[in-house]
Amino acid sequence: MPAAFSAVFAAVEAFLEHERAQVPPWFTAAFGAGIAAWLWIPDRSGWSAAILLGLGLAAVGAAIGTRRIGGALQFGGLAFAAGCTLIWWRSEHVAAPRLDRPRVAAFEARVDRYEMRAAKGDVRLTLVTATQGLPRLVRISVPDEDVAIGLGIGARIRVRARLQPPPPMALPGSHDFARDLWFQGIGAVGRAIGPVEVIEPSPGGGLDALRERLGRHIRGQLRDRAGGIATALATGDQSAVGDEDAEAMRRSGLAHLLSVSGLHIAAVISAAMLLTLKLLALSERLALRFNLVLVAAGAGALAGLGYTLLTGMQVPTVRACIAALLVLGGIALGRDAISLRLVAVGALAVLLIRPEALAGASFQMSFAAVTSIIALHHWEPVRKMFGPRDESRFSRILRGAVGLLLTGLVVELALIPFALHHFHRAGLYGVAANLIAIPLTTFVVMPLEALALILDPLGLSAPIWTATGWSIDAMLVLAHRVGEAEGAVAMLPTMPSWAFALMIGGGLWLTLWSGPVRRWGLLPFAMGALGAAMAPVPDILITGDGRHLALIRDDGVPVLLRSRTGDFVRDLMSEASAYDGDPLSLEEQGFARCSRDACVADIVRHGTVWRLLATRGRDRIDWAELTKACADADIVVADRRLPRGCSPRWLKLDRQSLEKNGGVVVFLDGSPRVSTVAERVARHPWRS
Known part of the structure; x- marks a missing residue:
């Protein structure tokens, strides 16, 4: 046994030595894992145990000594404990009084x-x-x-x-x-x-006022739909984008174009560098006496910083700006700075300032996209395929198109788990749409918009604004056509947390290692994907106030207790039930009987009939009539406090119960069960 242990120890040591250049990004991953552990673990005792676990790993690493294994355990454990401690401290630091009632x-x-x-x-x-x-x-x-x-x-x-x-x-x-x-x-x-x-x-005055004035000016030049898109590209403010256009952008996989991130920062910095370099190179004296590439890099850095501040310093923008500044620093030093270490540094910088950003879709999707792109282009077969070589212009263009398509495909695959986890939907035709939309945005829309803004003081911008509007309209036509295509969107109910964690861990293993061992990441990723795909569709959805209920039919269509509900609730119920469409009304269903006061529905699942009673009126219901109806029902849901005499056969969810448990999801499969918001939020400080 000791000999076998020594052999394994030596093999791991040799592996870490061979992959030593890939180890540093794992410390950022460990820091993020500590934050994620705090968000997932329910209470203070668990948080303390997680911190002690990280410190214990660090102590084991210190005891091992200076070997690679010892260093990895030591710094990884400390990073995990630091992440958990930081998010815990910040949650206490930002604590503020909250209103207790409407x-x-x-x-x-x-x-x-x-x-x-x-x-x-x-x-x-x-x-x-x-x-x-x-x-x-x-x-x-x-x-x-x-x-x-x-x-x-x-x-x-x-x-x-x-x-x-x-x-x-x-x-x-x-x-x-x-x-x-x-x-x-x-x-x-x-x-x-x-x-x-x-x-x-x-x-x-101030950047917020400048951003607001700029947005008003753009919408004054480009009215209706194009103005909202142009405002989002220039200022990062998506509030002017109409709901229909925003939904089309999401369904077509183009929503990332509205969030100022790497694509937009790269375009701004590249344009600033190109203009600076070309203008300064017109002077022979400057070209001979100064390093114009360094000067152009400085101009690009200032442009990137200014654009980041103007757009409100959102998480993807800050990440992209940090990455761009590191790249420019690498250019200034004559080194290639585009690497996974660059991504890790950017992620760590964001998490040190705002550790709670880890839970957001913006942080996760932006870093997943960049990490997948860098990992793809550092893969040896891809480097050989798309590396520089002597060839005809046609071949170069063809290879570039293939490279863009492959990059888009990898990014879309990388983002699908995050889209399904956060939004319960993922666009399946995004690769094709992005192949057109990204060049259109980068090389047509943004340059035209920038040129129009520059020419505005001279009164020469009218035709440029017209061309900008045409190009944005073309992008919106593409988004709507792709989003409305049959099979454009895959839907999934809420996936288990463990499945999402396995996919994240497998993805990190695939991208952060460089040798053949990276293939082992496919195993946890596949297990997580299988767990997500097998996530059951709920049978009943109830919001925490008890007013809104959706019953999921056998064909997956949600039907609402109250037909007059807002778009937020309708979208919420559709997404939670993995239905790509608008919910129907319960009172129109043949298996339900509804009055002004309540609805009774018979739900058949796996040969068992479940009777649901749900109140929906404001008037007082006769006590005797109510208690009799409760006794005949298996499940009773109400937005009012029900009397003790109301005793259904299985589950009672009235105001008192829902105030304690929050929103509820009911599963009526072989082992009926409920899942509540209170279980999810647990003892975290923002619980109700």
């Missing part, structure tokens, strides 16, 4: 953030209040018609608003808005009632 309040406040949402016809304000009984930070929406002159960042206002606590996760596995607002320090959200009174107007 209320209508009139108060004075200072505008901290001003976001125009042109597509929704309102403005979203983040306010700093000083009113007793209200949280310090409040976010409200104000209809456009109630926006007063002088309203902006820094303005002091008086407003009356309907406020409520931060909305919790609506269903198990859906997006956790309460977590987002917790880390932003926002303690209440709501909507203004009536006009906003400006006590002291906004002083103006």
